[in-house]
Amino acid sequence: MMNENNLSDCPLFRGMSKEEHDSFMQRNVKEVLHFEKGEVVVRQGDIINSMYLLIKGVVRTQMITQDGNTIEIDLLEAVFPLAPAFIYASRNKYPVDVVAMEPCTFLKISKSAWLKEMAGNEILLNNFLTLNSNMTVFLSEKLQMISIKSLRNKLSIFLLEKTTPEKNYFILKRSRTQLAEYFGVQRPSLARTIKELEDEGIISTNGRVVTVLERDKLVWHE
Amino acid sequence: MMNENNLSDCPLFRGMSKEEHDSFMQRNVKEVLHFEKGEVVVRQGDIINSMYLLIKGVVRTQMITQDGNTIEIDLLEAVFPLAPAFIYASRNKYPVDVVAMEPCTFLKISKSAWLKEMAGNEILLNNFLTLNSNMTVFLSEKLQMISIKSLRNKLSIFLLEKTTPEKNYFILKRSRTQLAEYFGVQRPSLARTIKELEDEGIISTNGRVVTVLERDKLVWHE
DNA sequence: CTGTTTCCGTAACCTAGGTTACAATCGGAA
DNA sequence: TTCCGATTGTAACCTAGGTTACGGAAACAG
Numbered sequence A, B: 001m002m003n004e005n006n007l008s009d010c011p012l013f014r015g016m017s018k019e020e021h022d023s024f025m026q027r028n029v030k031e032v033l034h035f036e037k038g039e040v041v042v043r044q045g046d047i048i049n050s051m052y053l054l055i056k057g058v059v060r061t062q063m064i065t066q067d068g069n070t071i072e073i074d075l076l077e078a079v080f081p082l083a084p085a086f087i088y089a090s091r092n093k094y095p096v097d098v099v100a101m102e103p104c105t106f107l108k109i110s111k112s113a114w115l116k117e118m119a120g121n122e123i124l125l126n127n128f129l130t131l132n133s134n135m136t137v138f139l140s141e142k143l144q145m146i147s148i149k150s151l152r153n154k155l156s157i158f159l160l161e162k163t164t165p166e167k168n169y170f171i172l173k174r175s176r177t178q179l180a181e182y183f184g185v186q187r188p189s190l191a192r193t194i195k196e197l198e199d200e201g202i203i204s205t206n207g208r209v210v211t212v213l214e215r216d217k218l219v220w221h222e
Numbered sequence C: 001c002t003g004t005t006t007c008c009g010t011a012a013c014c015t016a017g018g019t020t021a022c023a024a025t026c027g028g029a030a
Numbered sequence D: 001t002t003c004c005g006a007t008t009g010t011a012a013c014c015t016a017g018g019t020t021a022c023g024g025a026a027a028c029a030g
Helices: A018-028 A111-119 A122-147 A151-162 A176-183 A187-199 B018-028 B111-119 B122-147 B151-162 B176-183 B187-199
Strands: A029-035 A040-042 A050-056 A058-064 A070-077 A080-082 A097-100 A104-110 A169-171 A203-206 A209-212 B029-035 B040-042 B050-056 B058-064 B070-077 B080-082 B097-100 B104-110 B169-171 B203-206 B209-212
Touching: A018 A029, A018 A104, A018 A111, A050 A111, A058 B122, A070 A080, A070 A122, A070 A176, A070 B122, A104 A111, A111 A122, A122 A151, A122 B058, A122 B070, A122 B122, A151 A176, A151 A187, A151 A209, A176 A187, A187 A203, B018 B029, B018 B104, B018 B111, B050 B111, B070 B080, B070 B122, B070 B176, B104 B111, B111 B122, B122 B151, B151 B176, B151 B187, B151 B209, B176 B187, B187 B203
Parallel strands: none
Antiparallel strands: A029 A104, A040 A097, A050 A080, A050 A104, A058 A070, A058 A097, A169 A209, A203 A209, B029 B104, B040 B097, B050 B080, B050 B104, B058 B070, B058 B097, B169 B209, B203 B209
């Protein structure tokens, strides 16, 4: 059943053998779900009772703030679990929308089944803890990024992280529209700031290819 | 040794007996740390190898963004663990500054000792998982709050959460200066917005006592 | 190929909030 | 009590980014 995908790619199942993966699936997967591009998989505020394992496709997690703005949290690619950090929470409402970016397949694993597996498998438990911790670190960093005041600095830091002095270009994973939501700003505002950096000769862009020409002039325009 | 404090108040040690608490301490606490008001306990970026258990005092966790702004993350009161969510992370750098708000005492418990305890104690493991999940939920909510664009809406939502239609007042835990950092804005900006709400008769303030006069006029000034 | 939709750049204008500065008040220490 | 530092309110000014609107390019379906 559904074992054409490689569970080893998933941080939850790392360090386990193919046989263990298969028997795990046999025991615990009772339901397989498909979603088409654009469909909402989980809505912000939904109560979660299961772990969703994304085994095919890409989803986007996003938040709608109370004043109606959308911010992207992350893009998740198969194989990856949804919600692991939340099934244990005291108030287990899902904090983000999950939207399929392409046709997606999920395996549904019940919370209780998952707990049982983890109790009897130290590797699984370890992977789970690490994943949770990494999620916390990720959210902290996201918080820090969103808290940076000027778009120019947000963008600068983003560009510096995506490149090195040796490899001064990279290819954007996102459209400009999505990139704007990632930064939590309006699309025209992002376009304006990108243009400024281009006009100053600090970067150049060609479609989704972005080249950093003068690393040292990024950041510290307070 | 240092058992005048009630470990039952700590979400990590809930559901365990006094005897278990005591023997836990005997086994694992090798070091006790004191900090005076204003001292920095941990600095953003420090590598963490131990769990710090705050058993007396109050600390503030804060982040300095790359453009130099300070945002408050949380106020933590004893008894509460620092860092539990991070000791397992792949990249275990502490993401926030921790500053003592009053004289504080910490117990230091090594990462490995903690792991060993957890492996042999289901309650401890469960508490730990729940705490981690709750941390993730908390950070998600914080992210959502910070992402709200207008200060007026941030403040409105804050006020609505702090009061009910029945009990329409509350006492601020923070100074105005700290409150501004909590929202990630400048102090004069916060003062201005509070004044606006007062001028419009929506709230009234008297020192740290804030009263909401017209709940339904809060929020939705887009 | 053509029609349709989504994406993108751009410009003009406006507003929320940052910035700075100063004076009043409060609170603890001597 | 007086002094000093930290905390506040307030005002004037400035700027980053939001808003809206429009036209063109790219992507896709038929």
